[in-house]
Amino acid sequence: MKNIFRQLGYGWLVFGILLVACSPGSKAGPEFTESWVRPVPPGMKMTAAFGVLSNPGRSDIEFVSFASPDFGDVSLHRTEVQDGVSRMLEVPALSIGAGAEVMLEPGGYHLMLMMPVGEIQPGRTVTIELATADGRRFSYQVPVERR
Numbered sequence: 001m002k003n004i005f006r007q008l009g010y011g012w013l014v015f016g017i018l019l020v021a022c023s024p025g026s027k028a029g030p031e032f033t034e035s036w037v038r039p040v041p042p043g044m045k046m047t048a049a050f051g052v053l054s055n056p057g058r059s060d061i062e063f064v065s066f067a068s069p070d071f072g073d074v075s076l077h078r079t080e081v082q083d084g085v086s087r088m089l090e091v092p093a094l095s096i097g098a099g100a101e102v103m104l105e106p107g108g109y110h111l112m113l114m115m116p117v118g119e120i121q122p123g124r125t126v127t128i129e130l131a132t133a134d135g136r137r138f139s140y141q142v143p144v145e146r147r
């Protein structure tokens with residue numbers, strides 16, 4: 001009887017290793033590179049995060065949730081110029097194809113960061129948390145920089 005349990009145990013172990021080794025993109029989670037957060041001037045209650053969101057995985061990824069412990073409210077925005085007037089639109093979800101990337105930059109996509117918790121000044125980092133439609137969560141440390 002003991003032997004059977006032992007064999008079962010090894011079986012699950014091997015199965016587990018195979019599962020980890022074979023899961024698509026197990027080593028290639030989405031990346032947020034060249035990222036930076038604009039400092040929050042005194043008296044202001046909002047800023048934005050920029051950078052390159054890339055998906056080195058083999059399947060498409062869809063970000064549906066944007067958060068930060070350093071801000072009360074985080075959302076994805078896109079700046080659009082219509083008839084010479086610049087305005088920001090909220091983007092509820094962002095899909096990135098396998099191997100593709102999306103630029104977050106002033107005048108385009110950006111993570112809108114509102115209600116800062118504490119001082120958001122150069123010399124510190126901000127934590128950005130992204131979640132995908134299939135329930136995966138990713139966390140990034142983004143430096144606060146004056147650019």
Ligand SMILES: [Cu+2]
Pocket residue numbers: 048077078088110111112
């Ligand atoms: Cu915005």
